[in-house]
Amino acid sequence: MIQTTEQINTSRPLEYDISPRSLPEAGFQSYEMLKSNTSSQKESFISGMVRNPEPTYPYLESLAQMDAGILRLYDAIETVKNLEPDEEKASIVAASLEFRIAEMEYVKLLGRLDFAVKERLPEDKVRELADEVRTVGEQLYGIPNPEIRDAAVAEVWSQLDGKQLSSSAQRLYDDLHNGFSWNGSEIAPLSRPESAKSLPDFNHPSLAWAGEIILEDSSELEAYFNEWWADKVAEYGEDYAAYPEDIVEAYRGAFKLLDPEGRSGVDVILDPEASALSWESSLMAIKVGKKRAPICSAATLFQKYLHEGKGHGGRAISGLSSGLSVLGTGLYTNTVRPDYLTFEEGLCTTIEEVVSESDPQWDGAKLGHYINISLVADGADFRATFETAWRYRLLMKLKDGQDVTDDMVAKEQGVAYTALVRIFRGTPMNMGESYPDIPPVTFNKDLAYLNGRILAMNHIAKLHETEDSAGLMRLFVAKYDPTVPEQQEIVDKYCSAV
Numbered sequence: 001m002i003q004t005t006e007q008i009n010t011s012r013p014l015e016y017d018i019s020p021r022s023l024p025e026a027g028f029q030s031y032e033m034l035k036s037n038t039s040s041q042k043e044s045f046i047s048g049m050v051r052n053p054e055p056t057y058p059y060l061e062s063l064a065q066m067d068a069g070i071l072r073l074y075d076a077i078e079t080v081k082n083l084e085p086d087e088e089k090a091s092i093v094a095a096s097l098e099f100r101i102a103e104m105e106y107v108k109l110l111g112r113l114d115f116a117v118k119e120r121l122p123e124d125k126v127r128e129l130a131d132e133v134r135t136v137g138e139q140l141y142g143i144p145n146p147e148i149r150d151a152a153v154a155e156v157w158s159q160l161d162g163k164q165l166s167s168s169a170q171r172l173y174d175d176l177h178n179g180f181s182w183n184g185s186e187i188a189p190l191s192r193p194e195s196a197k198s199l200p201d202f203n204h205p206s207l208a209w210a211g212e213i214i215l216e217d218s219s220e221l222e223a224y225f226n227e228w229w230a231d232k233v234a235e236y237g238e239d240y241a242a243y244p245e246d247i248v249e250a251y252r253g254a255f256k257l258l259d260p261e262g263r264s265g266v267d268v269i270l271d272p273e274a275s276a277l278s279w280e281s282s283l284m285a286i287k288v289g290k291k292r293a294p295i296c297s298a299a300t301l302f303q304k305y306l307h308e309g310k311g312h313g314g315r316a317i318s319g320l321s322s323g324l325s326v327l328g329t330g331l332y333t334n335t336v337r338p339d340y341l342t343f344e345e346g347l348c349t350t351i352e353e354v355v356s357e358s359d360p361q362w363d364g365a366k367l368g369h370y371i372n373i374s375l376v377a378d379g380a381d382f383r384a385t386f387e388t389a390w391r392y393r394l395l396m397k398l399k400d401g402q403d404v405t406d407d408m409v410a411k412e413q414g415v416a417y418t419a420l421v422r423i424f425r426g427t428p429m430n431m432g433e434s435y436p437d438i439p440p441v442t443f444n445k446d447l448a449y450l451n452g453r454i455l456a457m458n459h460i461a462k463l464h465e466t467e468d469s470a471g472l473m474r475l476f477v478a479k480y481d482p483t484v485p486e487q488q489e490i491v492d493k494y495c496s497a498v
Helices: 030-034 038-046 064-083 087-118 123-141 146-161 167-178 205-217 219-236 244-258 298-320 341-354 364-377 382-397 406-423 444-465 469-474 485-494
Strands: 180-182 185-187 267-271 277-280 285-289
Touching: 030 087, 038 406, 064 087, 087 123, 123 444, 146 364, 146 382, 146 444, 167 180, 167 382, 180 382, 185 382, 205 219, 205 341, 205 444, 205 469, 219 244, 219 298, 244 267, 244 285, 244 298, 277 298, 285 298, 298 341, 341 444, 364 382, 364 406, 364 444, 382 406, 406 444, 444 469
Parallel strands: 267 285
Antiparallel strands: 180 185, 277 285
């Protein structure tokens, strides 16, 4: 627990007391509390045995941990106010910690709603809780922007209308166009906006421009990965591939180039139970899943490091050296869009793409979360959203004249189910079956992916207009959103020497 002001060793840096390493709640991630047993219900759901999943959330069954964490954050805020002589600086730190408190309170609300639905409490009580969950979730993570929603759906229809469809594909297209039924219940058509703006262009010259500048700035890192890979090939042969333990080794070495003395504490960890490669804010580390597939080239190892290491990790290292620790752990402000992470996620994904030879497209994976959350906002439940989602995802992947096979359907249904679970995390997914008049609720954090891509790509395009390469590289000095003026002002003031 955070020490009282009298107990604190005043020679110890204040940053210690609000670092996720000493105060894990400062890096709290709400989704960590929302793990469920939905994977075990996947087969019965897809086969149609149930209309909607009925998840069990083990971490929501006892929320004493949340209360203890909230108290530690309040103690940390008091510590900051008492020990930080700069009132403006103290208020900036406090705002970021207060956002974490709000996320914890949101998790508590989710737990209460889940309990209320499972216990079949009176409808007015459940409705009140659902409305509160919806309101707080929207305050934290936003709501679908109608302009972006329409652009995303219009992109789907544009791609589908441009295909020559086989008869089996045409049936799915007609389902989306006209609506269809599932087990006697009607599924609404996928809306078709009369007019919509286009999504950012992956072929815009600003992206190639940004890629060249980032590659030039990262030449030392690239040389390191090439040399590291060559040493491994010399030791193990031309068929060498980097398995998770090797990825950890390579990335730890790369961090020594960004943080030679290791002052930030940013690290790389191996997770025996995970299969992904990701940045974990609460651990201030890249997490390498031991179950992930090996990386088969130095170029891919380098490109993924630019995303996780230079993007997420480098912003942390640089921000922590600014003297305002939340610029390293993540800046939140009392603004309409409060968080740094939406922009950062978009920036890091864009970075990885612009330095690679990939040909990114607007596909179901990039658009799905936004479209699906929008469908639920319009009243669709888990099942209705799922039946729409797997259809448009499958059709977007088809080649001209290609028939729809059972294997294709099974694959896209599996992917769509997993994606739907994400946006319903923490919520009673089958609430409508007991309370049909209460609109479903979603976990809106995944709106950040499309929002962030658009923010980052548009911002890079703006920088390109004046060939502001210094402005591009300044995006790496802290964990902030340059499109939020208040956050840009904070970075301009406290990162002037970085």
